[in-house]
Amino acid sequence: MSEKNNSNQKIIVDLKDTSISAISIFKIVAITAAFIAFAVYTPKFTNAYSMMILNISLINFIAALGLSVMLGMGGQLSFAAVSFMGTGAYFVANLTNGRLGVAWEPVPVLVGAVLFSAVFAYICGSILFRLSGTYFTFATIGLVQVTWSVYLNYRPLCGGPDGVSGIPVIRFFGMSPRDYHDWFYVLLIFVLLAGFLVERIRRTRLGRSLASVRDNEIAAQTLGVNIYKTKVIAFTVAGALSGLAGGLYAMHNQFISSDIFTFDMATTYVIMAMLGGVNNTVGVFVGALLVTMLPEWLRPIQRYLKLTYGVGIIFLMIFMPMGLAGLGNMILKKFFRRKKGQKETLLTDEDETGGEV
Amino acid sequence: MLQGLTILTQPIIFMQLTINGVAMGMIYALMAMGLILLIRAIGVMNFAQGELLMLGAFITWGLTYQVKLPLPLMIPAAMLCFALVGVIFMFLVYWPLRNNSYPTATVISTMGAAMAIREIATITWGSLPLVAAPLVKGVLRVGNMRIVQYQYLLTIVIGAILIFLVFMLFEKLYAGRIMQAAAQDKYAAELLGIPTILTTAATYIIVVTLASVGGFMIAPVFLVNVTLGSLQLRAFAGVVTGGFGSVKGAILGSLIIGLVESYSSAFTTTYKDAVVFLVLIVVLLFRPQGIFGELIADKA
Numbered sequence: 001m002s003e004k005n006n007s008n009q010k011i012i013v014d015l016k017d018t019s020i021s022a023i024s025i026f027k028i029v030a031i032t033a034a035f036i037a038f039a040v041y042t043p044k045f046t047n048a049y050s051m052m053i054l055n056i057s058l059i060n061f062i063a064a065l066g067l068s069v070m071l072g073m074g075g076q077l078s079f080a081a082v083s084f085m086g087t088g089a090y091f092v093a094n095l096t097n098g099r100l101g102v103a104w105e106p107v108p109v110l111v112g113a114v115l116f117s118a119v120f121a122y123i124c125g126s127i128l129f130r131l132s133g134t135y136f137t138f139a140t141i142g143l144v145q146v147t148w149s150v151y152l153n154y155r156p157l158c159g160g161p162d163g164v165s166g167i168p169v170i171r172f173f174g175m176s177p178r179d180y181h182d183w184f185y186v187l188l189i190f191v192l193l194a195g196f197l198v199e200r201i202r203r204t205r206l207g208r209s210l211a212s213v214r215d216n217e218i219a220a221q222t223l224g225v226n227i228y229k230t231k232v233i234a235f236t237v238a239g240a241l242s243g244l245a246g247g248l249y250a251m252h253n254q255f256i257s258s259d260i261f262t263f264d265m266a267t268t269y270v271i272m273a274m275l276g277g278v279n280n281t282v283g284v285f286v287g288a289l290l291v292t293m294l295p296e297w298l299r300p301i302q303r304y305l306k307l308t309y310g311v312g313i314i315f316l317m318i319f320m321p322m323g324l325a326g327l328g329n330m331i332l333k334k335f336f337r338r339k340k341g342q343k344e345t346l347l348t349d350e351d352e353t354g355g356e357v
Numbered sequence: 358m359l360q361g362l363t364i365l366t367q368p369i370i371f372m373q374l375t376i377n378g379v380a381m382g383m384i385y386a387l388m389a390m391g392l393i394l395l396i397r398a399i400g401v402m403n404f405a406q407g408e409l410l411m412l413g414a415f416i417t418w419g420l421t422y423q424v425k426l427p428l429p430l431m432i433p434a435a436m437l438c439f440a441l442v443g444v445i446f447m448f449l450v451y452w453p454l455r456n457n458s459y460p461t462a463t464v465i466s467t468m469g470a471a472m473a474i475r476e477i478a479t480i481t482w483g484s485l486p487l488v489a490a491p492l493v494k495g496v497l498r499v500g501n502m503r504i505v506q507y508q509y510l511l512t513i514v515i516g517a518i519l520i521f522l523v524f525m526l527f528e529k530l531y532a533g534r535i536m537q538a539a540a541q542d543k544y545a546a547e548l549l550g551i552p553t554i555l556t557t558a559a560t561y562i563i564v565v566t567l568a569s570v571g572g573f574m575i576a577p578v579f580l581v582n583v584t585l586g587s588l589q590l591r592a593f594a595g596v597v598t599g600g601f602g603s604v605k606g607a608i609l610g611s612l613i614i615g616l617v618e619s620y621s622s623a624f625t626t627t628y629k630d631a632v633v634f635l636v637l638i639v640v641l642l643f644r645p646q647g648i649f650g651e652l653i654a655d656k657a
Contacts, residue, residue: 142638
C-alpha cells in the first residue's frame with residue numbers, strides 16, 4: 001500500500017509557521033466569527049430534542065478529533081475510538097452513580113476517566129503498533145470487537161445488555177446544567193479545549209514528527225524520529241480525547257449501553273473525520289455536525305437515507321478526498337491568489353499538508 | 358473452565374465442533390483470500406467483503422426462489438451476476454480513486470459501498486431473514502448420534518475446491534501469471550503491454566465470486582439476512598492471525614479462527630466474540646508477523 005504511494009509523496013516541512021499571511025488571518029477571523037454565531041444563535045432556534053442531537057454531535061467531534069490526530073496527522077487509520085470512549089463512559093458511570101458504593105464528584109471522575117483511557121490506550125497502542133499500516137487497522141478492529149463484547153456482557157462493571165443508568169450530570173462548583181441548552185454551553189467549553197489542544201499539538205515536536213511519519217517513514221527515521229514511540233503517543237492522545245468524549249456522553253445522556261461502542265459506530269467516526277477534512281480541526285467539527293444531524297434532516301427520505309449516505313460517501317471520496325475543508329481551502333487559495341498573484345503559491349500552510357497524506 | 362474441558366473431550370462433541378469450525382473457517386478463508394488478493398493487487402483494504410458475501414447469499418436466493426431457476430441453470434446465472442457485481446464494484450469504488458493521492462480515501466469509499474450494498478439488499482429483499490433449503494438435505498449420523506448437517510461437509514469440500522482453483526490459476530496458468538505481474542509492478546506490467554484494467558477487473562471478479570459462493574454455502578445455515586456482513590470481521594482476524602501478505606497464511610489463519618470460535622463455544626457462549634479476537638491480540642503479542650508469516654509489513 002505504502003510502496004505504491006511513496007513515489008509521489010513529498011516531505012513537507014512547515015517552513016512558514018510563525019509568519020502570518022492574509023489567508024490565515026482571514027481564516028482565523030472567519031472561523032471565530034462563525035463559531036461565535038454558532039454558539040449564540042443555534043440555541044435560540046433549536047428545540048430540546050434537536051438540542052440533544054446537536055450536543056451529541058459536539059461529543060462526537062471530540063472523539064473524531066482523536067481520529068484526526070491519528071489519521072490526519074499520523075496517517076494511521078484506527079477504529080479504536082469507540083473502545084476508549086467505552087472505557088471513559090463506563091469509568092464515569094461506575095464511579096459517579098453509586099452502583100459500586102462510591103458516588104464521587106463528577107469533575108474529578110471525568111479527569112480520572114481521561115487518564116484511565118489514556119493509560120489503556122497507551123497499553124493497547126504499545127501492542128498494536130508492533131504492526132504497521134493495513135494490519136494495524138485490522139488489529140484495531142479486533143480491539144473494538146473485544147471491548148464491545150466485554151461492554152455488552154460483563155455485568156459487574158458494564159451492566160450487561162441493560163447498560164448503566166442513573167448517571168449524575170456534570171457539576172462545576174455546585175452548578176449543574178439543567179437542560180440540554182445548558183449542556184450545549186458546557187460542551188462548547190470542552191470542544192474549545194479539545195480543539196485548541198489538537199491545534200497546539202500540530203505545532204509541537206509530536207505533531208511534526210507525526211506529519212513526517214505520515215509522509216515518509218524512512219525519511220522520518222533518518223531525521224531521528226522514533227516512529228514507534230511517536231505513533232504510540234499519538235494513539236494515547238487519541239485515546240484520551242475519546243475517553244473525554246465517552247465520559248461526557250455518559251454524563252449527558254445519564255445512561256449508557258454497549259450499542260454505541262460497536263464497529264458500525266467506529267466506522268461512523270472515521271466517516272465524520274473524513275467528511276470534513278481529516279487534518280483540519282474545523283473540518284472535523286463540520287463533519288461531526290453533518291454526520292450526526294443528517295439523519296434528522298433527511299427524515300422525509302428515511303427509507304433511502306442510508307443508501308444516500310453510503311453512495312454520498314463514495315462520491316465524496318471520489319471528488320473531494322480532503323473533505324469539505326480541502327474544498328474550502330482550495331476556493332480560498334484561488335480567491336487570494338487571483339488578488340495577490342503568485343506569491344501565495346510558494347507558501348504552504350499547515351492545512352495543505354493534509355493533501356499529501 | 359473444567360466443565361468446558363469435559364464437554365470438549367467427548368469425542369462426538371469434539372467431532373461436531375471440529376467440523377463446524379473447519380466449515381466456518383472455510384467461509385472466512387474465502388473472504389480472507391479475497392482480501393489478500395485485493396491488498397496485493399491494488400493495495401486496497403476492502404471493508405465491503407462481508408457485504409459481498411451477503412449479496413451473494415441474496416442473489417443465489419433470489420435466483421432460486423424468485424426467478425425459480427433449477428440448480429444447473431442457477432449456478433451459471435449466479436456466476437454471471439457475481440462477475441457483473443465485481444465489475445460494477447470495481448468501476449464505482451476503485452477505478453475513479455486509483456490515482457488519488459490519499460490512500461485512505463479508497464478504504465473509506467469501500468465502507469460507503471458496504472453501507473450502500475446493505476441498504477440495496479434491505480430495500481430489495483426486506484429486512485426479515487429468508488430461509489434457504491440446504492443443497493444436500495440430511496444429517497450425518499454415527500450410530501444414533503446426529504453429528505453434523507451435510508451442508509457443513511459440502512461447505513468444506515466446495516471451499517477446498519475453490520481454494521485449489523485459485524492456487525492453480527496463480528501458479529499454473531498464464532492468465533494468473535499476468536495477474537501476478539500486474540499486481541507486483543503495475544507500471545512495468547503496463548510497459549510489457551499487460552492491460553492492467555483487465556487484470557484488476559479479473560481480480561475483482563474472483564474476489565466477488567469467492568465471497569459470494571461463501572454466502573451461497575452459508576445461507577442454509579445462517580438464514581439469508583443483512584447481518585451476514587458482520588462475518589467479515591472474522592476474515593480480518595484470519596488475515597492477521599495467519600500471516601501477512603500471503604494467501605496461504607490467510608487461509609490457515611481463517612481456519613484457526615473458525616476452529617477457535619467453534620471450540621470456545623464449549624466454554625462460553627457470551628464471550629465467543631471476545632475469545633476470537635483475544636486470540637488475535639495474543640498472537641500479535643508473541644508473533645507480530647502472524648503464525649505462519651514472515652515479517653512482510655504492508656507490501657503493495
